[in-house]
Amino acid sequence: MKEFDFLKIISEKLTDSSLIGDDCAYLEDFDLFITQDTLVENVHFSLYTTSPYLLGRKSVSVNLSDLAAALAAPKFITVSLSVPSHINNDFVSELYRGINDVCNQYGVKVAGGDITGSDNVIISITAIGKRQSLFFASRKYAKKGDLIVVTGNFGKSAAGLYALSEFLYCEEDIISSHVNPHPRISEANKIANLTDCDIAVTDTSDGLADSLYKIAVSSKHSLRIDFDKVPVSQNVIDFANRNNIDYKNFVKWGGEDYELLFCMPENLYSKLNTNEFICIGEVQNKDNSPSVIIEYANSHERITQEIFEAKTFNHFK
């Protein structure tokens, strides 16, 4: 778990690490939210399984998803692009067409950046968003009795990645959800307008179980979900069955779905459209060794620190 070691070292080395920890940081001096995410070729994407246009779109979308998790409205991005010498003008042109299309869709402006050489393609984007609510979103705000609510289905992006990597047939919507995810900007906007208290929010970029466990740790509460309530596309179940895979692994541990996951009080949930916002469980008691309990029809599973560390994807391998 090198990533956790590194994050611990970074927090220790900084004189002030108070702005580190959530998907975005809130800068009070400027009343804004900021986030930076980097996509590295052969770690986060392969040029064999996406197009420059879709890569441009996704590199913006994943950053806007972090702003959505802070209930912020996206306003500006800066783009730092590093490319090897074999990359030509058409690649850059298509990549920026994708960046521009997502920016136009959400009213975002590109405010500079740079372009440099490198051994492989790297896109590092910083996104800035405007505060939309008097209340704040952070993993630490989950509290006993909160409902656990998600904005869409899980496992699709991981199934898409698996199909692309293993050259397997699957339905177009599965591939599309992997190579062209949509940030949940309008859903974040709705919650920002309705909430009357601070709530726990995260995007599920690292997977459902990962998101739940991180909220559990940050808030020091255990979380319980009913697996049967988690929305899953029938195409994902069919694809998994055809290839002798347990689809539940895509759903629980597959990343990059870019849904939002909230822990919110029942009175806020009661104001929402339950087709758009799906309740999958509840926040349990305060807990010094917090865990995530996943209930199935006839059994249950507990995600503890050991299981979390063994399961979560390691980019540094």
Place this chain on the structure above:
Amino acid sequence: MKEFDFLKIISEKLTDSSLIGDDCAYLEDFDLFITQDTLVENVHFSLYTTSPYLLGRKSVSVNLSDLAAALAAPKFITVSLSVPSHINNDFVSELYRGINDVCNQYGVKVAGGDITGSDNVIISITAIGKRQSLFFASRKYAKKGDLIVVTGNFGKSAAGLYALSEFLYCEEDIISSHVNPHPRISEANKIANLTDCDIAVTDTSDGLADSLYKIAVSSKHSLRIDFDKVPVSQNVIDFANRNNIDYKNFVKWGGEDYELLFCMPENLYSKLNTNEFICIGEVQNKDNSPSVIIEYANSHERITQEIFEAKTFNHFK
């Protein structure tokens, strides 16, 4: 000149490219300046010629230098670090010690970022600064009669890079200026407090001649400097002579000195300490084919588009 092709394509692809072009972008909605710069291993630095501590320092300093060129006061950075699997905890710890030291020196807070795997070390930093003046700084603001003013000497960093790459002896201050440059924050602050008009400013990260030529093009004015007035360290001249190099090439075309270069009216210059701010020339007439004239004791040289394109360093080779 792939970089210029790429920048042209990017401007064409964006629906709104009005925030692209200077060292920083000014975001009116938040009244702040923003810049992002990426350092790539084996393009911008080698782990054989610097330490992780100095690399951490430099990766922050080069971004603060861009804020200085906008006359902004640095406030926050985000840091995206990509490292190969062989990088250990000590490397990350030392890198962040360097980042933290520069941040503390200038009152800057780290506001998040990410850490991912990659084939080589890449550090992408976004820096945010506060406006300090009612007036703005941009290359386009150079006007006839402005004095061309610099904050320190030229050629040292390039000499340091040459010494490191070729394993040559040189004085410690030459190496230091390459591996540990200091952003001109206090000089920017002085100008921000004194100026009563918009002025042309850039940092000289890509070299003296490059900075002058870019101001000439952006402002559509030709610029003239007296080479003998450009401050040059005697150590650089001695190092060049010892190694049969024309030191003038380090001074004119060597990058990474991170001085500031201003075009400012004489009445502003008259308020400055001339040991700290050195006048090296003057902005000439408006010119549709702007150039830079460098005068020597008995000759002169004209930098035109062709010479500029042939001389400037190409990261994409």
